[in-house]
Amino acid sequence: MNLEQASQLTHAQWQQMAADLKNTASTGLFIGGKFVDAVKGGTFDNINPVDGSLINRCAAGTEEDINRAVAIAKASFKSGEWSRAAPRERMTVMYKWAELIEENGAELSLMDTLDMGKPITDMVDVDLPMCIETVQYFAECIDKVTGTVTATEYDVMSTVLREPIGVVGCI
Amino acid sequence: MALWKISPSLAAGNCTILKPASQSPLSCNLVAELFVQAGGPAGALQVVNGRGSEAGQALARHMDVSKISFTGSTEVGKLMHIYAGESNMKKVSLECGGKGPQIFCEDLQGELLDRGVETAINGIFFNMGEVCSAGSRLIVHEKIYDEFVAKFIEKGKDAYICGDPLDPSVNLGPLIDHGSQARVLGMIETARSEGGRVEFGGTAPAGPLEKGAYVVPTMITGVQNNDHLAQYEAFGPVVAVIKVKDDDEAIEVANNSIYGLQGSVWTDNYRRAMRYVREIECGTFLVNSFEEGDMTQPFGGYKQSGNAKDKCFESLLSYTNSKAAWFRLN
Known part of the structure; x- marks a missing residue:
């Protein structure tokens, strides 16, 4: 459900959506494009701070799962499927991504409200619009990254290129 | 995020x-x-x-x-x-983290003072104060201190009311977990024991919300800058008010922190404002404003922020x- 529709929902409708979401939200690790269990099978309790109740149990990744994800990320980086794609190709994906975040704005807002207790109105009116703007902004920036050619003697060409770093971890 | x-x-x-x-x-x-x-x-x-x-x-x-x-x-x-x-x-x-200073200068009056108070209320209580760039230290010149505190109590006391965050009319939910609630309530007790005065809040709500990780919006005055509450990030809806005598002391207090993420000054005097912009050690500094900006502006800290x-x-x-x-x- 998109943000426009989300802004019309009542308290009772949000509560109904929350009850459904507890059973439908993906709780696995998202590795290689699929939701999977942790290698060691561990889980942790995802608690709603509103009353201390259990929302669901989520897969608890450990070093083994990180190793699995990093191996896939490294192979993807070397393949160039993303890291060497034309800037415009990456832009197209990221603009589409921003659209899909907007179309799922109600679900994303609800997830953070359940997990963190943040008021749903703040999620819908402030956080989600900021998330979408962030993805769009960095999509716009992709083909604005430039290198330089510096002044040299006649028989030299000196350039500075900008390259992606590799596998990046965000915590 | x-x-x-x-x-x-x-x-x-x-x-x-x-x-x-x-x-x-x-x-x-x-x-x-x-x-x-x-x-x-x-x-x-x-x-x-x-x-x-x-x-x-x-x-x-x-x-x-x-x-x-x-x-x-x-x-x-x-x-x-x-x-x-x-x-x-x-x-x-x-x-x-951050321990964002908002400085209110002695020349403030009328509409600008009112706007400063309202902005300060939102700057600390929005999102339960769980914002690394929250304005959690209000540094107020002594000449306007009493008026500022009175206005903050009047407008801030009931501006944010705890409730079910799934209710679209509710603007204050619980903290992220019960451990955070215990930490924040503990910091309020420490502030009390160090001589701080709880003007409003200071507790978890009783009644139907008591199972939740809630903390009522809290204002504490009479805080000294080396007190625990002024030096450590609460990451909750707790604001510390510090009285200073002039610009020199305000700058010294604002910079006496391991953090340097976001700060602001409220004044009608542009030379005074520019001095604060130059002197305050933080990554984002706002004049007569707080928590504004756009995607083109860098967001990030100085020092241990x-x-x-x-x-x-x-x-x-x-x-x-x-x-x-x-x-x-x-």
Whole structure:
């Protein structure tokens, strides 16, 4: 459900959506494009701070799962499927991504409200619009990254290129 | 917030692995699934939930990870440098805590003073104060101190009311977990014992909300800048008010902090405002405003608030390496 529709929902409708979401939200690790269990099978309790109740149990990744994800990320980086794609190709994906975040704005807002207790109105009116703007902004920036050619003697060409770093971890 | 990190990382062409905060595992999974639905390669964005001490540490210590971008406490942020140093010298980018000073100068009156008070109320109580750039220290010149405090109590006491965050009319939910509630209530008690005066709040709500991790919006006056509440981040809806005699003392107090993320000054005097802009050690500084900005402005700290610059074009470049390529042509 998109943000426009989300802004019309009542308290009772949000509560109904929350009850459904507890059973439908993906709780696995998202590795290689699929939701999977942790290698060691561990889980942790995802608690709603509103009353201390259990929302669901989520897969608890450990070093083994990180190793699995990093191996896939490294192979993807070397393949160039993303890291060497034309800037415009990456832009197209990221603009589409921003659209899909907007179309799922109600679900994303609800997830953070359940997990963190943040008021749903703040999620819908402030956080989600900021998330979408962030993805769009960095999509716009992709083909604005430039290198330089510096002044040299006649028989030299000196350039500075900008390259992606590799596998990046965000915590 | 995760999108402030993964968006520039992906835009720069990196393959990105996200380890979300263990209190909020669900939305990151859906965000990553949507990236693949949008046509992104499955290896370019992955999510591994888990404990920071296990999954988080393993990611930060991995020999094939080239950069770690961390958002969280200053204490854990420092561990990231250790993990990087003990593994492969990966780049470390940190966005950590804050104890944001908002300074209210003696020339304030009328509409500008009222706007300053209202902005200060939102600057600390929005999102339960769980904002690293929250304005949690109000540094007020003694000439307007009594008037400022009276107005803040009048307008701030009932501006944010605890309730069910699924109710669209509610503007204050619980803190992120019960451990945070205990920490914040403990800091309020410490402030009391150090001589702070609780003007309003100071408790968890009784009645139907008592099972939740709630803390009522709290204002504490008479705080000294070396008190616990002025030096440590509460990450909750608690504001400390500090009285100063002039600009020199305000600047000294504002800068006497391990943090330097966001601050502001309220004044009608542009030379005074410019002095504060130059003197205050923080990454974002606002004049007659708070919590404003846009994507083009860097967001990030000075000192132990961290070394990252989020949003802005510079952020994207921080997810790239520069390579010198020298061609001999003869």
